[in-house]
Amino acid sequence: MNNITKFKILKPANEVYEAFVDPYKIKNFWFSSSSERWEQGKVITLEYDLFDAQLNIEIVEIEENRKIVFKWGANGEGHIVRISLNNLDHESTIIEVIEEGFKEDDVDQLLDNKEGWVFMLSCLKGYLEFGVNKLREGLVKE
Amino acid sequence: MNNITKFKILKPANEVYEAFVDPYKIKNFWFSSSSERWEQGKVITLEYDLFDAQLNIEIVEIEENRKIVFKWGANGEGHIVRISLNNLDHESTIIEVIEEGFKEDDVDQLLDNKEGWVFMLSCLKGYLEFGVNKLREGLVKE
Numbered sequence: 269m270n271n272i273t274k275f276k277i278l279k280p281a282n283e284v285y286e287a288f289v290d291p292y293k294i295k296n297f298w299f300s301s302s303s304e305r306w307e308q309g310k311v312i313t314l315e316y317d318l319f320d321a322q323l324n325i326e327i328v329e330i331e332e333n334r335k336i337v338f339k340w341g342a343n344g345e346g347h348i349v350r351i352s353l354n355n356l357d358h359e360s361t362i363i364e365v366i367e368e369g370f371k372e373d374d375v376d377q378l379l380d381n382k383e384g385w386v387f388m389l390s391c392l393k394g395y396l397e398f399g400v401n402k403l404r405e406g407l408v409k410e
Numbered sequence: 411m412n413n414i415t416k417f418k419i420l421k422p423a424n425e426v427y428e429a430f431v432d433p434y435k436i437k438n439f440w441f442s443s444s445s446e447r448w449e450q451g452k453v454i455t456l457e458y459d460l461f462d463a464q465l466n467i468e469i470v471e472i473e474e475n476r477k478i479v480f481k482w483g484a485n486g487e488g489h490i491v492r493i494s495l496n497n498l499d500h501e502s503t504i505i506e507v508i509e510e511g512f513k514e515d516d517v518d519q520l521l522d523n524k525e526g527w528v529f530m531l532s533c534l535k536g537y538l539e540f541g542v543n544k545l546r547e548g549l550v551k552e
Contacts, residue, residue, distance in 0.1 A: 274550040362550060375517060382524045390532030393548045400542055406535045408416040408504060
């Protein structure tokens, strides 16, 4: 089962794309740091200061301003995430995030995952459209 | 099964409370309009211009600056929603939203509901902390 989340961002696709792949931008809406620019085949280390966490992702496929596919972890076992950007009219972009590989009865994991994607995309919209980069510490986990 | 979502808002509880109960404020982060001030026992009509939708909620229980309990619909059959506000230090509030009454195998309904609450709370945080009231049209439904 896949978890699908879709937002409209009132910015062109290249700005949305750069927010993910440029290691200087990601801290404004998602992870605290990203080890280098995202490129196909690279393993990127992401840090999340708030939870004192660090993890790797592997960039499986990338198409500039259109698509980013990565795998959680670097051991080949994590879920696949597909981020698609659809540039509507040079002023707005539909971003769709699909995380694949859930079992249908993993309800708690699915809900937790959905929470994460909706919140990240809300923060991305706040950052790109309004320059707000402090929404990210809002979510409280049990 | 209950759907639980929790955020920290860097504003005192009375400001968070007023954002819901004051009909002039709700349009900044959630519904387009609310028919009157939320008070115990009242049926409130909420409108959502974006989806050309209108619905009623019944305010079951309310405690100023601390708790709002409502039921979706006015026929007594909708889910119960419990919003709790925990004023941490006069400068920040933990808001917890619990929607009750899901069946565990209603995975799509649970995910849709989780999406709605995370997005509403993100918009509430954007509005109260940063005065951003245009996040709300970001979510795209299939």
